[in-house]
Amino acid sequence: xxxxxxxxxxxxxxxxxxxxxxxxxxxxxxxxxxxxxxxxxxxxxxxxxxxxxxxxxxxxxxxxxxxxxxxxxxxxxxxxxxxxxxxxxxxxxxxxxxxxxxxxxxxxxxxxxxxxxxxxxxxxxxxxxxxxxxxxxxxxxxxxxxxxxxxxxxxxxxxxxxxxxxxxxxxxxxxxxxxxxxxxxxxxxxxxxxxxxxxxxxxxxxxxxxxxxxxxxxxxxxxxxxxxxxxxxxxxxxxxxxxxxxxxxxxxxxxxxxxxxxxxxxxxxxxxxxxxxxxxxxxxxxxxxxxxxxxxxxxxxxxxxxxxxxxxxxxxxxxxxxxxxxxxxxxxxxxxxxxxxxxxxxx
Amino acid sequence: xxxxxxxxxxxxxxxxxxxxxxxxxxxxxxxxxxxxxxxxxxxxxxxxxxxxxxxxxxxxxxxxxxx
Numbered sequence: 001x002x003x004x005x006x007x008x009x010x011x012x013x014x015x016x017x018x019x020x021x022x023x024x025x026x027x028x029x030x031x032x033x034x035x036x037x038x039x040x041x042x043x044x045x046x047x048x049x050x051x052x053x054x055x056x057x058x059x060x061x062x063x064x065x066x067x068x069x070x071x072x073x074x075x076x077x078x079x080x081x082x083x084x085x086x087x088x089x090x091x092x093x094x095x096x097x098x099x100x101x102x103x104x105x106x107x108x109x110x111x112x113x114x115x116x117x118x119x120x121x122x123x124x125x126x127x128x129x130x131x132x133x134x135x136x137x138x139x140x141x142x143x144x145x146x147x148x149x150x151x152x153x154x155x156x157x158x159x160x161x162x163x164x165x166x167x168x169x170x171x172x173x174x175x176x177x178x179x180x181x182x183x184x185x186x187x188x189x190x191x192x193x194x195x196x197x198x199x200x201x202x203x204x205x206x207x208x209x210x211x212x213x214x215x216x217x218x219x220x221x222x223x224x225x226x227x228x229x230x231x232x233x234x235x236x237x238x239x240x241x242x243x244x245x246x247x248x249x250x251x252x253x254x255x256x257x258x259x260x261x262x263x264x265x266x267x268x269x270x271x272x273x274x275x276x277x278x279x280x281x282x283x284x285x286x287x288x289x290x291x292x293x294x295x296x297x298x299x300x301x302x303x304x305x306x307x308x309x310x311x312x313x314x315x316x317x318x319x320x321x322x323x324x325x326x327x328x329x330x331x332x333x334x335x336x337x338x339x340x341x342x343x344x345x346x347x
Numbered sequence: 348x349x350x351x352x353x354x355x356x357x358x359x360x361x362x363x364x365x366x367x368x369x370x371x372x373x374x375x376x377x378x379x380x381x382x383x384x385x386x387x388x389x390x391x392x393x394x395x396x397x398x399x400x401x402x403x404x405x406x407x408x409x410x411x412x413x414x
Contacts, residue, residue: 176358176359176360176361177359178356178357178358178359179356179357179381180348180349180354180355180356180357181349181354181355181356181388182349182351182353182354183351183353183354183355184351184352184353185351187349187351189348189349191348320380320381320382321380321381322359322364322366322380322381324381325357325359325366325381325384325385328381328382328385329385332385332389
């Protein structure tokens with residue numbers, strides 16, 4: 001499977017990157033991440049140029065990494081500043097450094113040609129760093145290719161079957177969706193508005209709503225990495241007012257960063273930001289625990305799918321139906337991005 | 348809802364299995380499954396003909412046809 005290069009990907013939460021060395025593999029490229037003494041996040045290739053020893057298994061000395069094998073020492077730009085036993089530092093003694101941007105609680109890295117890295121194109125998830133929202137989050141490694149997680153998230157009708165009793169109710173699978181693709185800006189939008197639905201435990205317990213609800217799910221996928229689910233929950237029949245006021249509804253911004261690690265493994269970053277009960281730690285704990293359970297239900301299912309796909313003969317013919325409209329659009333845009341990245345690399 | 352100038356839309360018509368594809372050029376087509384519809388939408392402008400309202404011909408171009 002090919003990856004879409006010349007793109008930004010989430011490598012970590014900002015809170016994960018500190019004065020300890022963190023190893024992450026993004027699009028097959030091993031990275032070591034750390035934070036300089038002034039607080040700047042750094043991403044370097046996680047292989048010493050000398051004998052490939054993982055720098056993530058080494059140590060920090062100030063802002064430099066000292067290789068744990070022979071002591072080759074690299075600055076935060078990847079330049080070698082010390083080699084053992086000799087004065088001359090070979091001209092080629094350096095490791096690749098990666099453009100890094102910290103935004104919305106994520107550490108984004110650019111995988112591709114460095115001169116094309118434009119921080120302005122990184123999609124936003126502002127709720128994750130907004131004090132008006134309470135956030136629970138986590139990351140689960142998937143033993144499955146990233147396209148399986150994209151398929152999963154673009155078609156939420158699976159909530160009814162895989163996540164019944166948590167976030168799924170019959171109305172999710174039974175409600176038609178509208179799918180939109182903005183070709184110029186590379187955004188896919190899938191909208192499912194349920195006017196009269198059961199309230200699943202996930203929202204009943206967190207919002208306190210008794211009875212049926214009006215539930216809106218609006219997916220906004222910014223391929224390849226950032227997936228947003230704008231979830232609006234309100235007592236049945238309560239809609240935004242003509243002036244836009246929607247204070248009678250509960251809003252959860254469900255954010256995923258889908259980062260391919262290797263061809264068959266993926267980082268599944270997930271977060272739930274809410275604008276209700278923001279100071280209630282018991283609600284945070286409930287949503288953290290429930291959403292983790294839901295994510296793990298997906299992880300188990302997708303890991304199983306990966307073993308199935310890895311073992312099957314070539315040429316399996318999938319069947320796509322109406323619920324797959326958004327997922328198919330995502331596949332097409334990802335394929336185009338992969339092709340564009342490949343073309344850029346060949347130039 | 349996306350507001351760009353080049354947005355393709357597929358509406359799943361409520362109460363049916365029918366999908367309605369709407370191109371940014373105004374062309375529309377319905378289908379019973381999404382693969383065919385994306386193929387058609389993304390092939391814009393090939394085969395896309397926006398539905399134009401039928402207006403009466405100007406007075407001077409009308410031809411009287413006798414029964």
